[in-house]
Amino acid sequence: MFTIDNPTLTKAPLLTNSPLLTGEAPCPKCGKMHEIRYGKQKINGEWKEGYTLAFVKCGDNTYLVGVNNRYIGKRKLPVQPTIDEVCEDNIWQYRQNKPSRIVDDMEKYGIPRETGYKILLGRGVCKWLNVRRKLIKLKNAWKEDVNKTIEDIKIAKKGDNPIYLGRLRGRLETLQSCRKQIRELCKSDRWAMPDYDERGRREVDKLWGQDYFSASKEVI
Ligand SMILES: [Zn+2]
Numbered sequence: 001m002f003t004i005d006n007p008t009l010t011k012a013p014l015l016t017n018s019p020l021l022t023g024e025a026p027c028p029k030c031g032k033m034h035e036i037r038y039g040k041q042k043i044n045g046e047w048k049e050g051y052t053l054a055f056v057k058c059g060d061n062t063y064l065v066g067v068n069n070r071y072i073g074k075r076k077l078p079v080q081p082t083i084d085e086v087c088e089d090n091i092w093q094y095r096q097n098k099p100s101r102i103v104d105d106m107e108k109y110g111i112p113r114e115t116g117y118k119i120l121l122g123r124g125v126c127k128w129l130n131v132r133r134k135l136i137k138l139k140n141a142w143k144e145d146v147n148k149t150i151e152d153i154k155i156a157k158k159g160d161n162p163i164y165l166g167r168l169r170g171r172l173e174t175l176q177s178c179r180k181q182i183r184e185l186c187k188s189d190r191w192a193m194p195d196y197d198e199r200g201r202r203e204v205d206k207l208w209g210q211d212y213f214s215a216s217k218e219v220i
Helices: 006-011 099-108 113-122 125-158 162-186 198-208
Strands: 024-026 033-043 046-058 061-067
Touching: 024 046, 024 061, 033 061, 099 113, 099 125, 113 125, 125 162
Parallel strands: none
Antiparallel strands: 024 033, 033 046, 046 061
16 A cells, blocks of 8 residues: 655645656656556546546556656656757657657747648658557557457366367467567667668768667668
C-alpha cells in the first residue's frame, strides 16, 4: 500500500501545467520519460479520466508516478533541453510524436504555423505519427489476444479435441512472435534515420560530426 502525507504532496511538482513537464514523467524503473496515463475515477456517477492517480507504462509494467496531479516519483524531473541541444544522449528527454509540438518548434525558427502543418501533412509526417499510435494500440490489442488464447488453451486441455488444442497452441506461438516483432519496432532507438534517406543520413552525420548513419547499410 502506498502512503504519502499531505504536506509532502502539496510541495511536490504539478504533473500538468508545469513548465518542466507536460505529458511525460520519468519512469521509476528505467528513468526515461514515458507518457503519463491517468487512472479512471468516478465523477458524479460517471467514470472519467481524473488526476487522482497517474501512471507510466514501461514495457508491460505500470508504475505509479502521481497522486492528485502531483509528481511523487523519486527521480528528478529533467529540465527540457532546447531543440538546438538535441543529441543521441539526451533525445529521450524530448517530448515527441505530436505534430503540434513540431509546429511549435518550427514557429520559433520563423516558419508560420500554417506552413508548418502543410509541411507535416504534405510530407507524410502526420500520417506516420498516426500509424505509430495505431501500432502501439495494435500491440496492446495483441496482448489481450495472447491472454485470451492462453485461457482457451487451459480450457481445451481439459477437453478431448487435440486438433483444436494444437491449433490454439499454433495461434499462441504466432501471436507471440508477431507481438514481439512489433514491440521491438516500437521500442527501437529514437536516434534513427530511415535507411532509404541517404541524403538525410549523410547530412545528420556531417552536422554532428559522427558516423551514426551513413556508414551503415542496414535495412530497417
Ligand atoms: Zn521505463
